[in-house]
Amino acid sequence: MAPENNENPSFKNQRYMPPWREPYLIGIAGCSGSGKTSIASAIIKQLNVPWTVLMSMDNFYKPLNDDQRKLAFDSKWDFDSPDSFDLDLLLEVLHDLKQGKKVQIPTYSFKDHNRTGKWINIYGANVIILEGIYALYDPRVLELMDIKIFVDTDFDICLARRLHRDILHRGRELDLSIQQWDKFVKPNFHKYVKGTMNNADVLVPRGLDNVIAINMLSTQIRRQLHKKSEQHMSDLLLLGSGRNGFDKNSIALLCQSPQVKAMHTILLDNSSTRDDFIFYFDRLAGLLISRALDELTSYQPKKVVTPGNLVVEGISLPYNDLCAITIIRGGECFNRALRTAVPTIRLGKILIQSDATTGEPALHTLSLPPCISPTKPGDADGTRRPVLLVDAQMSSGAAATMATAILIDHGVREEDIMVITYLASELALNRFTSAFPKTTVVVGKTHKEVLPRFIDARYFGTAD
Template identity: 40%
Template sequence: MQNFLVEGRPPWYDSTGSTKEQLIIGIAGGSGSGKTTVSTAVIQNVGLEWVSKVELDSFYRGLTPEESANVANYNFDHPAAFDWDLLIETMHKLKAGKNVSIPIYDFKTHSRSKHNKYVYGADVIIVEGIFVLYDERLRDLLDIKLFVDTAQDICLARRLKRDIAERGRNVNSVLNQYERFVKPAFEDFISPTKQFADIIIPRGADNLVAINLVASHVRNQLKARGWDPVHHNVLESLPDNVHQIKQNSQVRSIETVLRDRTTKRDDFIFNTERLVRLVIEDALNYLVFNDKRVVTPVDSPYQGLMFQNKICGVSIMRAGDAMMKGFQAVLKDPIMGTVLIHSDRKSGPRLFFHRLPQDVSDYTVVLLDPTLGSGNTLIMAIRVLLDHGFREENIIFVCLIACKVGLSNVLCRHKIHIVTAMIDDDLDQNGLIVPGIGHFGDRYFGTEEVESEN
C-alpha cells in the first residue's frame, strides 16, 4: 500500500456549498525579526482553526562536499542558498489543495534529513522566511504580503539566543556570521523587499495596533471568499447530509448508560458495541444502491437492491478501533484501512500513519470515529482520503456522538454524509463535548483507570 497524489481542489466550502480557494499569507523580515511570533498572533487574533505553515528555512539546499568542507565561508543568508524551484512547486500544490512533502533541514549538519514532513492544504496557508517577498513567482501566489520590521540590535540578540540554543553555534561564530553575511544580506536583499509588502509591521508582535490591523484584513479577505471565521461555527438546523438515528426508547436507554459517569467499563463497552451496530446499520442506508433481479427458492422473481460500490471501512485510531468490530459484523469480509492522527488544541491535527487500499475511486468509504468534537481530526482524515483517491461524495462518517461546533466546522469545508446517534451543543474548555460522554478512549480502553493509579 502507498500514498499518492490526485487532482487537488480547494479544501473548503462557503455557506452556499461553493468551493473556495484558500488564503495564502506571506510573512517576510530580517532574521530574528519575529516573523513566527507575528504569524502566531494573527492566527490567535483571527481565530483561525485550520492553518498550514510553510517555513522558507525548510528549503535550504543541501551543501555540496566542497561547500561542506568550507562551511564557515558559506553564505546561508543569500537567495542562492535556497531551492526556489522546489518551494514554488510546493506552494502551487498546496494552493491546488494537494498534500506536499516538505524537507526537514538539519542546521547542525547543514543537510536535509532523510525524513520529510507532510503538510495538507488548509483554509489559510502561511509561508514565512527572510526572502518570502524576494522571488516574483512566490509573490504572485500570495494574497497578503507582510513585512516584519524590527530594530537590528533586537534581531541580533534573538539570533544569538536561538543559534546557540538550537543550532549548536557559539557566540563568536554567530557574531562573525552576522557581520559577514546576515547584516549585508538584510541591507542588499531583504530590506528592499519592503516595497512589495501590503502591510509593514514595525516592532513585530509587540505592535498590537498593527496585529489588529492585519487580523482585520485577513477577516475581510476570508469573508470575500465566502467564509466568516467568527460566525461559521453556528449550526442552527441539521442539513440534509447529517443524519441522526431515530431516538426510540431502546436507543435513549443505551445513550443514558454511556452518558452516566458511574457506568462501569464493561457496561460501557457492551453498550458502545450495541450502539455501534445500530448506527452502522443506519449509515448503510446512505450508500448508493442498484436494482437487482433475483429468483427465489420457490422459482419466483424478486426485484431487489444491491450496493453499487465496493465498501471500505477506515478507522481513525485509536478510538475508531472500538467501532471496527461492529462494522465487520455488519459487512462480510470488508476491506479495512486506518489513519492515525494526533490532534490538540494548540498545534492542531497531525498525521502520523495511514494504511489504505489502492485503486479506490469506485469505493464507498465508511470513516469510523466515536466522537466528533471540534472536527479538526475529521477534516485531516478527509484530506488524507481525498489525496489517496477516494471521492468526497463517497465518504460517510459514522460516530456515536457529535457536537454542533464540529459539525459546522466540517460541513463548511466538505460535502460528506455524517451519521450519528447523539448530537450535543458545545465543547468545554478541554475540548470535550458537553454534556457528552466524557473521554471515549479512556473509558473504553481503560486508560482512565491506569492514569489515576500512577
C-alpha cells in the same frame, strides 16, 4: 437506476469546497534577526484559529554536498543569497496547500548544515504564515499571498539577535558569526532583501515592539477570516437548495422489516434503558455494515472442497485492505460491529467540530490508516479500494460532507467511498448527495426533521 429528473439545471453538479481549499496565506519578510518569527507567533496567538501553520523558509534551504558543508562549518558558505533556497519546492508546496492538498516539507539542521531526512506533513490549514528573509522575493509566491508584511528593525538590533541565536541555539562561535554577518548577511540584505519591502502591503517598524501594528494586523486578518467563514457557511447551506429533495434511488436504505422497525422504536424511545439501546444499536449497526458490504463489486468466484470432498462454486470475501473511518464520536458507536463483521478491518478517525462563534465546521483531528494514501488510490489493475465512512447520525450533513472531502484529498475516489449512518435527515441527504453524487450512502432510517444528535450520547452514557 437513473435518478429522477427533479433538479434545477442551474444547481447541477454542485461541488463542496472545504475551508482549507483556499487557506489564508500571510507572508512575513525582513532582515535576519528582525523578529519575523516573533511577530508571526504573536499573530497566531491573537488569531486563535485552529490549524494555523507557521512555515519557515529555513526548511527550504537546498541540501549541501560534502565540500559545501565544509565551507558552511567555517562560516564561508552563503546562506543569505536567493540561490541558497529551493524556491521551486517552496512554490510547489504553497500551490498545493492553496488547493487543500496534503504536503510534505523538509526539515533543516543548522548544526549539521543539511536536511535531516525527516519531513513534516501539513494538511487542512486554514491559515498559513510563511516567514523568511525571502518570503516576499519570488513573484510567483507573491501571487499566492493574501497579505504581505515586511518587518523593518534597526540593523544593530538585528545583529544582536542574530549573534544571540547563532551562539546559544546553533552552536556557532562569536568571531565566525560576525564574519558571516559582514561577508554574507549584510551585503545580501542590501542587494536582495531590502527592496522586497516595496512588495509589502504592511510595513512594521521596530518588530515585536510595535504592539499597535501587530494588533491592527491581527484585527484585519481576523476580519478577512470571518468573511471567508461566512462564505463557506453560505456555500454549505446552499448545497442541494435547487433540488426538490434528494433522489431516494441514490441511497441504500436498510430494509424496513417489522423487526427493523421494532428496533427503531426502541432506539428512539427516550425511556429505553442504556443496555437495551446499546444492544439494539449494535444489531442495527451490524445490519447496516452488511448492507454496505453487499455494495462491494470486488467479490470473486472461488471453488472450495467440502468435508465430503464435493467441489462447490462460491465467492471470496473482498476484505483485503478494507478500512473504515469513524467520525468522532458518533462513528465510534460502530466500532464493535465493524470488528465483528470484518476482524481485519483497519480503522481511522476524523474529528470535526463547529466553531463556537461562526458555526463553521472545522477539522480538529485526522488519523488515517496506511491503506489510505494519495499514492494508493486503487490497485494497478483498476480494482476499487472501498473506504467505509461511518457516523451514527447525519443531522445537517456538514460533518459527513467535510469528511468525504478529506478522504478525496487523500487519494480516495469519490465512487469508492461508502457512507454508513443510522439516522439521517432528508436535509442532510439532500445536501450530501448534491455535493457527492457518486458516493454510496447506506442509511438505517430517514426522517424529515433535523433531529439533535443523541445517538452517541445515549450509546456512551453521556446524555443528560
